[in-house]
Structures are given as C-alpha cells and as structure tokens.
Amino acid sequence: MYKLQAEMVPQERMHKLYCDHHGWLEGVLRRKLGNRDDAADLAQDTFERVLRTPAQVALREPRGYLRAVAINLMRNRYRRAALERAYLEALAARPELTAPSPETQRLLMEALEAVHAVLDGMPERTRRIFLMAQMDGMPYKAIAAELDITVNVVQKAVVRGLQHCYQAVYA
The missing domain is CATH 1.10.8 (Helicase, Ruva Protein; domain 3)
Structure with missing residues (x-):
C-alpha cells in the first residue's frame, strides 16, 4: 500500500x-x-x-x-x-436571429452550465418530474398518469426540485 x-x-x-x-x-x-x-x-x-x-x-x-x-x-x-453542441444547434435552427457576440455566447454557455449543474444535483426521478412540470409545462395529473404515480408524489417532487434550485442559488 x-x-x-x-x-x-x-x-x-x-x-x-x-x-x-x-x-x-x-x-x-x-x-x-x-x-x-x-x-x-x-x-x-x-x-x-x-x-x-x-x-x-x-x-x-x-x-x-x-x-x-x-x-x-x-x-x-x-x-x-x-x-x-445543443446550444449551437439551437442557434443554427434559428437563422432569423442575429448570432450573439462571442462574449454573450460565453456568458450563455456559463449560465447553461450552471443550470445543468443544479439539475444534475437532483435525484433522477425528482429531476424528471421537475422538468416535465417546469420545462414541458405538463399538468401534474398528466405527469402522474405518464409515470404511473400519484399526483401527490408529483407535487412533492416538484417542491423538492424547487427547494433544490433555491438552495443552489441562495445557499
């Protein structure tokens, strides 16, 4: 040793x-x-x-x-x-938009990395439910039906996700 x-x-x-x-x-x-x-x-x-x-x-x-x-x-x-890559693909898919300056692109990438790090710190199930509710805008009932869980479980997961985000930003 x-x-x-x-x-x-x-x-x-x-x-x-x-x-x-x-x-x-x-x-x-x-x-x-x-x-x-x-x-x-x-x-x-x-x-x-x-x-x-x-x-x-x-x-x-x-x-x-x-x-x-x-x-x-x-x-x-x-x-x-x-x-x-995902950011650049999204940017390329919107040719009508003027490309941001390199400095703005760098700031956007840093912000995306920070968001990704916060989301990556959540348990898998909580993150999935949280993103379905917050990003996809799915109603809690639809999330519950799709994942075969109760609406109460969805509500609690979203609350845990919001608490996690709050702690990451303000702790």
Whole structure:
C-alpha cells in the first residue's frame, strides 16, 4: 500500500504525488480518450483540482483518488461539450436571429452550465418530474398518469426540485 507521509508539508506531498503518479494517470487517460493531448490536459487538470482541494491529507490509495477525480473531470468535459453542441444547434435552427457576440455566447454557455449543474444535483426521478412540470409545462395529473404515480408524489417532487434550485442559488 502506497502512503504519502503525513509529516511532509503539503507542497512536498503534492510534488511526490505528481512525480509518482502523473505518468500513470496520463497513460490511463490516453487509453480512455485515445488522444495524447487531451489526456495530458486532463491529467494536469486533475492535479490542479487535487492541489486546490482544501484538505491536503495523506492518501491511502492515491491512484484510486486520482482516477476518480479525472473521471469526474472527463464527465464534466463531455457534458459541457454536449451542452455547447445543443446550444449551437439551437442557434443554427434559428437563422432569423442575429448570432450573439462571442462574449454573450460565453456568458450563455456559463449560465447553461450552471443550470445543468443544479439539475444534475437532483435525484433522477425528482429531476424528471421537475422538468416535465417546469420545462414541458405538463399538468401534474398528466405527469402522474405518464409515470404511473400519484399526483401527490408529483407535487412533492416538484417542491423538492424547487427547494433544490433555491438552495443552489441562495445557499
């Protein structure tokens, strides 16, 4: 079992973690992504995220931790790319609209990412019911019938969804 020494200062621990595991992590990511440059970028982002982690504690399984951080970052990249594609497709479908400036596009993408992150934090069932009610404008009875649940369950899920959104914005 590999263990970073607890008595080392955080900077030394991070240096050792990087030296001991960077090549391994980049190799794992290269196999997953099939692209050396993207793997190198993601490995750097992983170590940057670990460095910014407030609790610089000794890790019992550093490779498992690094892999988990890297996989989460990779998922975030894929989600962001999918969100950006959907935004650009929606923009292309409305040729009568003047394309927003690059700055406005960037702000819109950041807003979409924030909304996506909030929705992604909801349990799957709550998110589905919440989106059916809020985005599709479906009546609670129709949602209940489609999902084979009671109207009371729909009401409670929408309330939980609204509470989740409120906490994400104002907490």
